[in-house]
Amino acid sequence: MKGRPTLFENSELVNKAQGLFWEKGYTATSLSDLLAATGIGSGSFYNTFKGGKKEIFRAAILQRRTAFEDFKKELERSESPLELIKDFFRSIAKSERADHLRGCIIANTVVEMTYVDEELEAEAIRILKDVEQMFVAAIEKEKDSGGLLNPMPAKVLGKYLLTFWCGLNTLRRMYPEQKILAEQIEMQLAVIG
Amino acid sequence: MKGRPTLFENSELVNKAQGLFWEKGYTATSLSDLLAATGIGSGSFYNTFKGGKKEIFRAAILQRRTAFEDFKKELERSESPLELIKDFFRSIAKSERADHLRGCIIANTVVEMTYVDEELEAEAIRILKDVEQMFVAAIEKEKDSGGLLNPMPAKVLGKYLLTFWCGLNTLRRMYPEQKILAEQIEMQLAVIG
DNA sequence: ACATTTATGTATCGATCAGTACAAAATACA
DNA sequence: TGTATTTTGTACTGATCGATACATAAATGT
Numbered sequence: 001m002k003g004r005p006t007l008f009e010n011s012e013l014v015n016k017a018q019g020l021f022w023e024k025g026y027t028a029t030s031l032s033d034l035l036a037a038t039g040i041g042s043g044s045f046y047n048t049f050k051g052g053k054k055e056i057f058r059a060a061i062l063q064r065r066t067a068f069e070d071f072k073k074e075l076e077r078s079e080s081p082l083e084l085i086k087d088f089f090r091s092i093a094k095s096e097r098a099d100h101l102r103g104c105i106i107a108n109t110v111v112e113m114t115y116v117d118e119e120l121e122a123e124a125i126r127i128l129k130d131v132e133q134m135f136v137a138a139i140e141k142e143k144d145s146g147g148l149l150n151p152m153p154a155k156v157l158g159k160y161l162l163t164f165w166c167g168l169n170t171l172r173r174m175y176p177e178q179k180i181l182a183e184q185i186e187m188q189l190a191v192i193g
Numbered sequence: 194m195k196g197r198p199t200l201f202e203n204s205e206l207v208n209k210a211q212g213l214f215w216e217k218g219y220t221a222t223s224l225s226d227l228l229a230a231t232g233i234g235s236g237s238f239y240n241t242f243k244g245g246k247k248e249i250f251r252a253a254i255l256q257r258r259t260a261f262e263d264f265k266k267e268l269e270r271s272e273s274p275l276e277l278i279k280d281f282f283r284s285i286a287k288s289e290r291a292d293h294l295r296g297c298i299i300a301n302t303v304v305e306m307t308y309v310d311e312e313l314e315a316e317a318i319r320i321l322k323d324v325e326q327m328f329v330a331a332i333e334k335e336k337d338s339g340g341l342l343n344p345m346p347a348k349v350l351g352k353y354l355l356t357f358w359c360g361l362n363t364l365r366r367m368y369p370e371q372k373i374l375a376e377q378i379e380m381q382l383a384v385i386g
Numbered sequence: 387a388c389a390t391t392t393a394t395g396t397a398t399c400g401a402t403c404a405g406t407a408c409a410a411a412a413t414a415c416a
Numbered sequence: 417t418g419t420a421t422t423t424t425g426t427a428c429t430g431a432t433c434g435a436t437a438c439a440t441a442a443a444t445g446t
Contacts, residue, residue, distance in 0.1 A: 196392025
């Protein structure tokens with residue numbers, strides 16, 4: 001390809017931007033924050049992300065989405081996907097304090113963007129609904145194999161797990177302590193059966 | 194008292210500011226948003242709220258706290274506080290769409306402020322912990338009167354309700370529909386017993 | 387009437403916001 | 417060795433940010 005070669009790896013830029021957005025959200029993260037963290041100049045930045053701040057934020061969100069999709073594929077290959085999901089929830093308790101404090105970037109975005117940016121809000125909601133569907137599919141599979149006796153519809157149980165995930169997003173900030181979170185997670189998972 | 198009389202009622206200012214902060218959060222609400230919504234000039238504004246934007250935000254949060262404290266007093270007078278709490282959750286489903294979208298200003302603040310403003314973050318967390326304590330007290334009372342058979346500790350059940358509240362804060366935005374929310378709320382309340 | 391006090395409206399501050407203009411640099415291709 | 421193409425760094429833009437300066441208005445107290 002013709003032209004000066006890129007000094008900055010695109011995915012690296014998005015990675016670093018994601019780190020900032022994850023902590024402070026979209027509005028409170030300034031462009032100069034992004035430029036300072038990545039080391040890129042504004043010329044390169046707007047050459048790479050023609051849509052500016054909003055485009056790199058969307059890229060950060062979508063990158064998070066692919067991380068979720070990887071997990072989803074792992075579930076689809078699994079015999080007992082619900083167990084993997086439960087283990088995922090259990091692993092949350094063991095996170096570092098900083099990870100508790102920043103929570104889930106997608107859930108954060110839904111809360112932040114409601115009256116701020118319709119498109120980004122819709123984007124984040126779409127992802128959470130995909131997560132919900134993943135929960136539902138795992139629960140249905142477990143029901144089919146006879147490993148789950150809970151009589152509630154899978155749809156309701158899926159929304160229950162999603163609501164738990166979003167609630168945990170705040171609880172973790174209030175109690176970034178392994179013991180409390182582990183106990184609470186275990187209790188909430190037991191509800192499913 | 195000496196001096197020119199105030200044209201603006203302080204609590205009215207806080208009320209209107211609360212409305213803006215509730216929708217867009219702290220950072221995305223600008224001072225000129227606040228001035229436009231209240232009709233006040235910046236001179237008067239900074240004369241009234243010496244701490245500027247942060248002070249009026251804190252006032253908005255604290256005003257919400259007193260609303261919660263009123264409910265708490267009602268609970269303390271009640272014979273079956275847990276039933277009142279359950280009815281409160283049930284009433285959420287019937288909210289208007291706009292109320293679903295803006296959620297709970299305190300829970301929103303916890304999510305927004307984590308790496309943005311330590312003090313406001315701590316303020317909001319303190320309030321949520323008070324709400325949690327209110328849940329715990331109501332559950333203990335219900336246990337004492339023999340009206341609650343669930344063997345889990347009241348502390349755990351209280352955190353469960355709090356987590357549900359915070360999860361609902363996102364679920365409402367994803368599904369601002371009475372039917373879905375009512376079904377989900379009923380399911381989650383049934384867990385308590 | 388006049389001094390004092392407080393609230394108000396307006397003009398304005400420096401800082402920062404997101405974004406642009408543009409020339410220099412670094413490559414590929416002719 | 418040029419010419420086209422793309423990236424990069426820097427200077428800069430107008431707009432908006434939160435906040436202040438200050439004169440004027442409107443009350444009270446003497």
